[in-house]
Amino acid sequence: MNSPDPTDGSDPNEVADLVAKLHSECATQLIQLAWAIVRDWGLAADAAQETFALFAQKCRTIPPDQRRGWLFKTVQFQALNLRRSQQRSNQLLDRLREQPTQYQIKNTLQNPAQDTDHQEQIEQLRKSILALPFEQQQIVQLRIAEERGFAEIAAQLNLPLGTVLSRMRLALEKLRRSLPNDEA
Amino acid sequence: MMKPEPIPNQLEMQWNIDRYLFDDPTLDREAFEQQMLADDLLAEQVAASVANLQVLSQAASVLTQPNLPPVRSRALSRPALWATLTAAAILLVAITGWRFMKVSSDDQLARIADNWTAIENLSSSDSVDLALAVDASDASALEPTTAFSHSSDEAADADSREQSDWLVEAAREFYLANSEGAAG
Numbered sequence: 001m002n003s004p005d006p007t008d009g010s011d012p013n014e015v016a017d018l019v020a021k022l023h024s025e026c027a028t029q030l031i032q033l034a035w036a037i038v039r040d041w042g043l044a045a046d047a048a049q050e051t052f053a054l055f056a057q058k059c060r061t062i063p064p065d066q067r068r069g070w071l072f073k074t075v076q077f078q079a080l081n082l083r084r085s086q087q088r089s090n091q092l093l094d095r096l097r098e099q100p101t102q103y104q105i106k107n108t109l110q111n112p113a114q115d116t117d118h119q120e121q122i123e124q125l126r127k128s129i130l131a132l133p134f135e136q137q138q139i140v141q142l143r144i145a146e147e148r149g150f151a152e153i154a155a156q157l158n159l160p161l162g163t164v165l166s167r168m169r170l171a172l173e174k175l176r177r178s179l180p181n182d183e184a
Numbered sequence: 185m186m187k188p189e190p191i192p193n194q195l196e197m198q199w200n201i202d203r204y205l206f207d208d209p210t211l212d213r214e215a216f217e218q219q220m221l222a223d224d225l226l227a228e229q230v231a232a233s234v235a236n237l238q239v240l241s242q243a244a245s246v247l248t249q250p251n252l253p254p255v256r257s258r259a260l261s262r263p264a265l266w267a268t269l270t271a272a273a274i275l276l277v278a279i280t281g282w283r284f285m286k287v288s289s290d291d292q293l294a295r296i297a298d299n300w301t302a303i304e305n306l307s308s309s310d311s312v313d314l315a316l317a318v319d320a321s322d323a324s325a326l327e328p329t330t331a332f333s334h335s336s337d338e339a340a341d342a343d344s345r346e347q348s349d350w351l352v353e354a355a356r357e358f359y360l361a362n363s364e365g366a367a368g
Binding site: 028029030032033035036037068069073074076077080101102119121122124125126128129140143144145149150151161165168171172173175177179 | 195198202204205206207208209210219220221224227228230231232233234235239241242243244245248249333338360
């Protein structure tokens with residue numbers, strides 16, 4: 001039996017407070033996780049919204065120490081269902097830059113004070129990208145900036161798919177070191 | 185600040201996340217999604233990687249901006265190349281013309297000095313003949329007759345014309361002085 005929780009869901013106000021608290025803590029991550037599955041910020045936000053709606057109904061039955069894990073699992077199920085129902089193709093980054101509104105919504109979920117850090121990260125990454133060896137920079141450009149598929153890149157450069165993937169991996173490992181918020 | 189090197193397992197997990205996010209065709213996406221559902225840590229790591237991907241995507245846009253060092257070509261575009269070559273050709277012609285004009289003017293000054301000595305040594309009758317001949321001639325006949333005499337360098341033309349006028353004026357004065365002397 002879990003220890004008593006002050007927000008055990010018996011009081012509607014407590015439920016609202018609990019949902020608000022978890023929303024401020026996890027919503028951004030949940031949307032990002034859902035985006036990884038649906039590749040659409042609008043659908044990802046819908047998946048997170050549905051998840052919190054379900055959580056509000058079921059929070060009485062979810063032990064406090066499992067709430068976070070429950071949210072992460074549920075948002076994945078929601079995203080998978082949305083993907084199936086929407087029949088969306090999995091184009092990499094297809095809405096990442098084409099939906100500034102969604103991106104702005106995502107940013108408002110974060111601390112506004114982080115905007116400066118965000119810009120600094122972008123600048124740092126730009127320098128790191130330009131410092132990459134040409135063959136790695138070429139793959140990064142084709143995959144991320146031009147959104148080509150790996151198979152297409154391999155055919156275009158007349159390289160084995162494994163070589164393209166290896167170069168991408170090396171490039172990402174270098175670029176990841178430029179990301180101070182990366183926990184890996 | 186340089187982050188510590190991640191351990192191999194972390195690198196492998198991160199690479200699998202990247203493969204998932206970048207649509208690596210060799211990855212079993214369904215199996216990876218099942219793994220995400222079973223592993224909360226992996227799900228959270230995917231969310232963090234999407235956040236990094238957003239920054240990376242923005243930073244990678246530098247590769248498609250023409251005013252920054254491009255990956256594909258470091259050469260000038262064709263119109264820019266032609267404009268540069270045309271400007272260089274015009275500059276070369278102008279410098280050559282100016283130098284030719286300058287040499288021509290120097291030669292003319294030397295001739296003027298020689299002529300002045302000759303004029304001083306003229307007899308009265310010779311000076312009268314010379315003055316009449318100079319007076320009857322156009323000053324332009326004394327200007328440099330080079331291929332660059334119609335150069336846009338108006339200052340050089342003006343200098344040349346001034347020198348010619350000065351020669352005519354000197355001859356006229358000499359003629360008048362000698363005429364007066366002869367008359368007196």
